[in-house]
Amino acid sequence: MRTMLVRVKDTFDLNPERIIADTAYGSGPMLGWLVDRKIAPHIPVIDKAGRTDGTWSRADFEWDAENNQYICPEGEALKQFRRNYSDPDRGPTGKGVAKYQALKLTCQACPSKPKCCPNADARKITREEHEDARQVARDIAKTDQYAVSMRLRKKVEMLFAHLKRILGLGRLRLRGPNGANDEFLLAATAQILRKLAKIFPAPQQMRNA
């Protein structure tokens, strides 16, 4: 995807406003790359932070960017650093993944501990690199425009599935990029003709009385 977008930009000076894709494209680095270029990712986020045991997952915690901390559902702060380091290179920087932790004493006295961190002294949360971009994608996923995008994506995917299964393009017969281009062009033309035939059916022959 990156190669195609760079080529389109270099060749036609086109920068799409948004990209619609499936979860395979929802990794942090991919989303970060798109958001850096002001391309809205209409892509489901790959999120492995979800929990299956019924306890609160990262999505239940609010991100407070200004203070570089998460706020838990009980309103307590989970911080990366508990002290100010005069030298920014000191302290647990954890490049790539940052860890945030609540105070042990606070969690021990918290009534929601069984829902939050039943097996730990205090709740910890990790924040991956590109989390801001991931949040952009999550926020987009709540919009009406995203629902439209997903419908469009399915429409296109159905066409590709049809090309592969019905028109037999799972394997190409002609060799090289030109051969592939010819085959795809013919197949796409056949698809469009098929669609047109459905929209404008041939006039019925009048039967002789």
Ligand code: SF4
């Ligand atoms: S256990 Fe700790 S982090 Fe979890 S809700 Fe309570 S105070 Fe907040």
